[in-house]
Amino acid sequence: MDELELLKKDWVKSDDKFERKSTAQLYPMLLKKSSSIVKTLFYISIAELVFWVAINTIPFLMSDAYRAKHEEMYTSNMFIILSLLSYAIILLFVYLLYRSHKSISVTDNAKKLMQNILKTRKIIKYYVLYNLVLASVSMILAFIYTSSHDPLLAEKIDHFTNKQYIAMIGMFMLVTIVFVAVIWLFYKLLYGILLRRLNRNYKELKKIEV
Amino acid sequence: MSKPLEQNFVELLEQHQNIVHKVCRLYTNNYDAHNDLFQEITIQLWKAFPKFRGDSKFSTWMYRVGLNTAITLYRKSKRTINTQQFDTVQFKISAEEYDSTEEDQLKLLYNAVHQLNDIEKALVFLYLEDKNYKEISETMGITEVNARVKMNRVKTKLRTILNP
Numbered sequence: 400m401d402e403l404e405l406l407k408k409d410w411v412k413s414d415d416k417f418e419r420k421s422t423a424q425l426y427p428m429l430l431k432k433s434s435s436i437v438k439t440l441f442y443i444s445i446a447e448l449v450f451w452v453a454i455n456t457i458p459f460l461m462s463d464a465y466r467a468k469h470e471e472m473y474t475s476n477m478f479i480i481l482s483l484l485s486y487a488i489i490l491l492f493v494y495l496l497y498r499s500h501k502s503i504s505v506t507d508n509a510k511k512l513m514q515n516i517l518k519t520r521k522i523i524k525y526y527v528l529y530n531l532v533l534a535s536v537s538m539i540l541a542f543i544y545t546s547s548h549d550p551l552l553a554e555k556i557d558h559f560t561n562k563q564y565i566a567m568i569g570m571f572m573l574v575t576i577v578f579v580a581v582i583w584l585f586y587k588l589l590y591g592i593l594l595r596r597l598n599r600n601y602k603e604l605k606k607i608e609v
Numbered sequence: 610m611s612k613p614l615e616q617n618f619v620e621l622l623e624q625h626q627n628i629v630h631k632v633c634r635l636y637t638n639n640y641d642a643h644n645d646l647f648q649e650i651t652i653q654l655w656k657a658f659p660k661f662r663g664d665s666k667f668s669t670w671m672y673r674v675g676l677n678t679a680i681t682l683y684r685k686s687k688r689t690i691n692t693q694q695f696d697t698v699q700f701k702i703s704a705e706e707y708d709s710t711e712e713d714q715l716k717l718l719y720n721a722v723h724q725l726n727d728i729e730k731a732l733v734f735l736y737l738e739d740k741n742y743k744e745i746s747e748t749m750g751i752t753e754v755n756a757r758v759k760m761n762r763v764k765t766k767l768r769t770i771l772n773p
Contacts, residue, residue, distance in 0.1 A: 402721075402767050403733070417626075431652060506673055508748055511750050596681075
C-alpha cells in the first residue's frame with residue numbers, strides 16, 4: 400500500500416483527536432498581536448525612513464554652526480534643487496513602500512505572497528542603498544569642502560608632504576568604506592535572519608517550476 | 610439582524626478549527642509551538658476575514674491562509690524548549706484503538722513527513738486533505754503538471770526516508 404494512503408486513512412480519522420478550542424478560548428486570540436514577518440518588515444521600513452530622515456535633520460537642529468553653514472549653502476540654487484530632489488525621493492520611497500505593503504495579501508497563492516514580500520524587501524534595500532550612496536558622497540564632499548575652506552585644516556594640509564597627504568586621503572577612504580560596509584553587513588544579517596525561511600521556501604517553489 | 614463580524618468569524622473558526630490544528634500538526638513538533646502557530650493563523654484569518662466574500666468555501670479559504678502563514682509569515686516561536694512531546698499531549702490515543710504495528714508504522718510515517726521541507730509538507734497536507742491537483746496548484750501558485758510531478762517526487766522521497 401502507498402505510504403501516503405496509509406497516512407491519509409489515519410489523517411481523516413484524526414479529526415476528533417485534537418484538543419478543540421471553545422469559542423470562549425478563541426475570542427481572546429483575535430486580540431493578540433501578530434508576530435509575522437510582514438509586520439516586522441513594516442516596522443523595519445518605518446524605522447528606516449525615520450532613521451535616515453533623523454540622521455539628516457538632527458545635526459541641523461542641534462548645532463548652530465551646522466545651521467549657519469546650511470543657510471550659507473542654501474543661497475546656491477544647486478543646493479536647493481538637490482534638497483528638493485532628496486525630499487522627493489523620500490516621498491517616492493514612502494509611496495512605493497505603502498503600495499507594496501498594501502499588495503501583500505495572505506489570501507494570495509503561496510508564490511505570489513512570497514514574491515510580494517520579497518518586492519517590499521527590495522524597496523527597503525534600495526532605500527538603504529540610496530542613503531548609503533548619499534552618505535558616502537556627502538562625506539567626500541564635506542571632506543573636500545572642509546579641507547579647502549577650513550583655514551586651520553587648509554594650513555595644516557599645505558604643510559603636508561606627499562606621503563602624509565596620501566595617508567590622509569587613504570584614512571578618509573578607509574573610514575568611509577568601513578562605515579558603509581558595517582551598515583550594509585548589518586542589513587544583510589538582519590534580512591538574512593528574518594527572511595531565511597521565506598527565501599528557502601521561495602527557492603524551493605521556483606525549483607518545482609524549472 | 611446579521612451577526613456581528615466577530616461572532617460570525619469565531620463560530621466559523623470553531624467549526625473548522627481542525628484545519629488549523631492539522632496545519633500546526635505538520636509544521637510544529639511540540640505543544641507550545643503548535644499553540645503559537647495556531648494563534649498566528651487565527652490572527653491572519655481574522656485580519657483577512659473582512660475581505661472574505663464567501664465566493665469560496667470558508668474551509669478552502671482557510672487552507673490558503675493557514676498554509677501561507679505556516680510557510681511564509683510565521684516566525685518561529687521563541688519558546689522552543691521541547692518539554693512535552695507533541696503526540697502525547699495534543700493527541701488522545703485511546704487504548705482500544707491502539708494497534709501497535711500500525712501505530713508504529715504511522716509514527717514512522719509522521720516522522721518521515723516531518724523531515725520534508727516546508728513546501729513538500731504543504732503538498733502532502735493538501736493531498737491528505739483530498740484536494741485535487743487543480744486546487745493544489747492554485748494554492749501553491751505552481752502549474753498542475755508541476756504539482757503532480759513534485760508530488761510523485763515527494764512520495765519517492767518519503768519512501769527513501771522510510772527505507773534508507
